Amino acid sequence: MNFSTPSFPTNPTPPTTAFSAPAILSGSGLVKTYGSSTALAGVDIAVRAGESVAIMGASGSGKTTLLHTLAGITSPDSGRVEFQSAAGAVDVTAMNERDRSRLRREAFGFVFQQGLLIPELTAIENTALPLMLAGYPRREAEGRAQHWLAALGLAGMEARRIGELSGGQAQRVAIARAQVTGATVVFADEPTGALDSATSDDVMSALLGSTVGQGHALIVVTHDETVAARCSRIIRLRDGRTDATAGVAAGSTGTGVSA
Amino acid sequence: MTATSTVTPPMASAVRISGRAPIARLTWLLARPSAQSAAVLVLPAIAFAVTTALMLIVLGGALMFWRWTPDETPDSGVYQMLSVLALALLLVPLASLGGAAARLSARRRDDRLATLRLLGATPSVVTRMTVLESTAVAVLGSLVGVVLYLAAMPLVGLIPFAGAPIGGGELWVGFGVLALVILAVAALAALSAAIGLRQVTISPLGVRTRQSAPKMHWMRIVLGVLIIAVAFGGLSAFPTIGDYVVMIAILGTAFAVGVAVLNLIGPWAISVAAKMSLRRASTPAKLLAARGxxxxxxxxxxxxxGVAMTSFVSVVAGTGIAFVNTLTGDYEADTFLLLADVQTGITITVVASFLMVACSVGVNQAAGILDRRDLYVSLDRLGMPREVIEKSRSRTVMSPLRFVTLGSALIGAVLVLPLVGISIVVAPLSIVTIAGCLVGGVLLVWLSLKATTPVLTRVLSQPERL
Structure with missing residues (x-):
């Protein structure tokens, strides 16, 4: 499958020129402890629109906690997360549970390692769900979902249940679900963790094409160097801090960011 | 331990291998509460306890009638026959509650058992372990159930029959029946575990690899109608009934046939209704519920x-009694008492069957949340509002319940339509009582569903544990 010339449905957000734009999502001085163990010990991070950032590090280095904190899933003990929404800057850390849930639903997209799609729903129903949650009529939601599935090479599989799809196909449904609302930031936690290398490559292309290719930001937690190398930037964590000794720049192969 | 430079693995020949897995030891090892919550063992134990307690109370009541003699109570035969009917009515929800407990106890072990299979345990080892554990949990639960039964006896004893409260002592079943009930619960658990675990023992890989939703064939309804026709023909072959035993046998057969037909048609009807609501589903909660x-x-x-038959019988019999009751006022005191008692009996049966359904809903829902914990956590992370999850859970249970309760009540009402009309006018209170019982029962199930909300809250509040 070729994703170099993706024809994804257009979203209302215009593509932003990378690196010149202000950060769409930023965290400063993020600290999070669980009991006696420190997951984040003061992390600063800024992600721009049209940028893909890989977060790497050993198990327990705090990468998933960082992702969850940036996404408003967990609240940091101290520090601040700011998101540049269409209506202006919002302080994610100051929001209550309900508002954060709404933010995740409407402004962010998520792709997890196992997809975690709802097994009894079909591919199109899974994809349309975020739109239905946002109040779209089902017909309209499924119409948009269908476009996304087709753009991700899943035309004809709309009515299949998740169990009838391969691992790579299921991840694409998850990608479609993450982008169907036009989320400007997509968070991916080991999106290729359960896939073989060829499929992993395909899924990564689809993920980059549908996010960065649309001018949106992508934040990927991964332990796979090949996956990280495809992002425009790598942030390495060690013991809850960004590792200064690690190389900063990664190859920008296939992301189309430099365009 | 001697200091050696290289680590030598223990040689197989050095250890005497019996070739037999220590089933009891392994089971105990895996049964201890570990990282997984204690709910794994506690939930089925509670379910078995409730099953046992309800079974003992129901049996105690029925046995009480069978101790009555015609000398003391002229209508003892009628009471005995009706008690068999009530027992039969309660058998279905009781079996489904017991089944839920047994399946829960077996299903909760799936993951570990699949792992054991991968490690090389033979299917028979895995099966014996599961059966042993489920049975142990069942016996433990039913012992708790005996305590519950003893505690509830004085309360249930306040219910009046034949003009006076029956008294708690009357409900004592005796040690023999007590032992039999515990044995039956244990056997049910063992059987369920053995059957339920077949998939795991067949394939060590993937416990949940179901790919397509099951299809309900329309032949079910054809078959159902055929069975009813044959049974009806068979029943009318008995022209006059004199003996109670024969009558009970016929009633029992009619019942078994009715339950069999309902079990054929029920799932089909539910799937048709769900398909209709799937097409119409306009909100995420409705969509999720229909698919669920x-x-x-x-x-x-x-x-x-469990409530299908009860709701049908309560409408038919309840209306009939209400009608007869008001037909003439100058009954003998005995007949009047009998009619009042039948009404009491119907109420008890309806309440008991809803109680059992409520219990099995609670057990099933709690198990369902634990089974799908990572899915719920991920949906929460995606920003799905908790109310949507709650609503879909609620609809998945309540819409089939409403469908079944209303459906069977309606069929019952249609059958005795003229009586319903008259009774509403002349005995509104009786009709209100029946309706109230059904509504109350549905509410009870809803409450039990709500009682499982904290389980979801707990799962969602600890997403970091995943």
């Missing part, structure tokens, strides 16, 4: 089928 029911119409039916 279609995922297993049989399970949805099993959960609520």
């Amino acid at each position: 029911i279609l995922e297993s119409p049989k399970a949805a039916w099993r959960q609520v089928s």
Whole structure:
């Protein structure tokens, strides 16, 4: 499958020129402890629109906690997360549970390692769900979902249940679900963790094409160097801090960011 | 331990290997509460306890009638026959509650057992371990159930029959029956575990690899109608009935046939209704609920089928009694008492069957949340509002329940339509009582569903544990 010339449905957000734009999502001085163990010990991070950032590090280095904190899933003990929404800057850390849930639903997209799609729903129903949650009529939601599935090479599989799809196909449904609302930031936690290398490559292309290719930001937690190398930037964590000794720049192969 | 430079693995020949897995030791090892919550063992134990307690109370009541003699109570035969009817009515929800407990106890072990299979345990080892554990949990639970039964006896004893409260002592079943009930619960658990675990023992890989939703064939309804026709023909072959025993036998057969037909048609009807609501579903909660029911119409039916027969019988019999009761006022005192008692009996049966359904709904829902914990956590992370999850859970249970309760009540009402009309006018209170019982029962199930919300809250509040 070729994703170099993706024809994804257009979203209302215009593509932003990378690196010149202000950060769409930023965290400063993020600290999070669980009991006696420190997951984040003061992390600063800024992600721009049209940028893909890989977060790497050993198990327990705090990468998933960082992702969850940036996404408003967990609240940091101290520090601040700011998101540049269409209506202006919002302080994610100051929001209550309900508002954060709404933010995740409407402004962010998520792709997890196992997809975690709802097994009894079909591919199109899974994809349309975020739109239905946002109040779209089902017909309209499924119409948009269908476009996304087709753009991700899943035309004809709309009515299949998740169990009838391969691992790579299921991840694409998850990608479609993450982008169907036009989320400007997509968070991916080991999106290729359960896939073989060829499929992993395909899924990564689809993920980059549908996010960065649309001018949106992508934040990927991964332990796979090949996956990280495809992002425009790598942030390495060690013991809850960004590792200064690690190389900063990664190859920008296939992301189309430099365009 | 001697200091050696290289680590030598213990040689197989150095250890005497019996070739037999220490089933009891392994089971105990895996049964201890570990990282997984204690709910794994506690939930089925509670379910078995409730099953046992309800079974003992119901049996105690029925046995009480069978101790009555015609000398003391002229209508003792009628009471005995009706008690068999009530027992038969309660058998279905009781079996489904017991089944839910047994399946829960077996299903909760799936993951570990699949792992054991991968490690090389033979299917027979895995099966014996599961059966042993489920049975142990069942016995433990039913012992708790005996205590519950003893505690509830004085309270249930306040219910009046034949003009006076029956008294707690009357409900004592005796040690023999007590032992039999515990044995029956243990056997049910063992059997369920053995059957339920077949998939795991067949394939060590993937416990949940179901790919397509089961389809309900329309032949079910054809078959159902055929069975009813044959049974009806068979029943009318008995022209006059004199003996109670014969009558009870016929009643029992009619009942078994009725239950069999309901079990044939029920899942099909539920799947048809769910398909209709799937097409119309306009909100995420409705969509999720419809798909959830279609995922297993049989399970949805099993959960609520207990009230199908009860709700039907309560409408037919309740209306009949209400009508007869008001027909003439100058009954003998005995007949009047009998009619009042039948009404009491109907109320008890309706309440008991809803109680059992409520219990099995609670057990099934709690198990369902624990089973799908990572999915719920991920949906929460995606920003799905908790109310949507709650609403869909609620709809998945309540819509089949409403469908079954209303459906069978309506069929019952249609059958005795003229009587319903008259009774509403002349005995509104009786009709209100029946309706109230049904509504109350549905509410009870809803409450039990709500009682499982903290389980979801707990799962969602600890997403970091995943």
